[in-house]
Amino acid sequence: MSNTTLKGAQAPILEAFHFRHAAKSFDPTRKISDDDFGTIVEAARLSPTSFGLEAWRMVVVQNPALRNELLPIVWGGQGQIPTASHLVVLTVLRGDRLNPQGEHLPAFFRDIRKMPEDRVSWMLSKLQGFFDREFHLETDAKRTEWAARQSYIVLGNMMTTAASLGIDSCAMEGFDRDVLEAKLSGHGGYDQATHGIACLVAFGYRAKDQSPRTRRPLGDQVIGWA
Ligand SMILES: Cc1cc2nc3c(=O)[nH]c(=O)nc-3n(C[C@H](O)[C@H](O)[C@H](O)COP(=O)(O)O)c2cc1C
Numbered sequence: 001m002s003n004t005t006l007k008g009a010q011a012p013i014l015e016a017f018h019f020r021h022a023a024k025s026f027d028p029t030r031k032i033s034d035d036d037f038g039t040i041v042e043a044a045r046l047s048p049t050s051f052g053l054e055a056w057r058m059v060v061v062q063n064p065a066l067r068n069e070l071l072p073i074v075w076g077g078q079g080q081i082p083t084a085s086h087l088v089v090l091t092v093l094r095g096d097r098l099n100p101q102g103e104h105l106p107a108f109f110r111d112i113r114k115m116p117e118d119r120v121s122w123m124l125s126k127l128q129g130f131f132d133r134e135f136h137l138e139t140d141a142k143r144t145e146w147a148a149r150q151s152y153i154v155l156g157n158m159m160t161t162a163a164s165l166g167i168d169s170c171a172m173e174g175f176d177r178d179v180l181e182a183k184l185s186g187h188g189g190y191d192q193a194t195h196g197i198a199c200l201v202a203f204g205y206r207a208k209d210q211s212p213r214t215r216r217p218l219g220d221q222v223i224g225w226a
Pocket residue numbers: 020021022023024075076077170171172173174175199213
């Protein structure tokens with residue numbers, strides 16, 4: 001296959017991608033059903049993560065009073081936060097918990113991944129080399145950002161799944177992260193000591209028509225065929 005043979009806009013999945021856009025506000029009278037929201041969360045749960053670590057969690061902020069408190073902090077969500085049917089905060093395990101010498105990772109491999117002891121030891125030493133040498137994730141802060149990178153796969157899958165159900169969304173990272181973490185800590189089980197915030201995503205039904213979309217032409221993204 002080469003650039004000249006790339007053809008888009010054929011497969012049914014692309015309908016969801018064309019439907020999805022960054023909705024700036026939602027119809028406040030329309031709520032997503034529990035079934036549909038459950039499907040969106042299941043798509044998140046099934047999302048892949050590097051080494052299968054699932055180092056992310058979500059908090060769903062539905063309390064209008066709490067949303068009002070978030071509003072001055074989230075400059076990128078002024079229309080979305082008050083009107084969204086569901087407002088999700090994607091949080092990630094802090095890098096100190098992603099230390100192979102710590103307690104969290106061995107327990108995760110044993111209890112969730114059901115690995116035998118020799119495999120747990122192998123995974124921990126692999127991760128140590130990966131963090132220290134291969135991906136240069138030596139510091140807690142870098143490992144927190146690495147966990148946030150994984151959570152954006154979750155984010156994308158949630159938004160595409162929502163779009164396939166006719167549900168609109170908007171990802172948001174227009175906020176002061178330290179201030180938002182402090183404000184949210186203690187709500188919905190969120191603890192800023194153990195988790196950082198990666199991004200927010202609002203779901204609902206569009207209040208306005210989608211503006212015309214701009215994108216680079218198909219093939220422009222492929223820098224070469226090696
Ligand atoms: C990680 C991420 C963060 C974003 N943050 C915001 C935000 O804070 N506020 C906002 O209105 N849009 C936000 N957006 C939406 C983008 O501006 C939008 O996706 C982009 O302009 C392309 O438009 P489209 O999604 O309608 O195709 C964000 C998108 C992503 C993926």
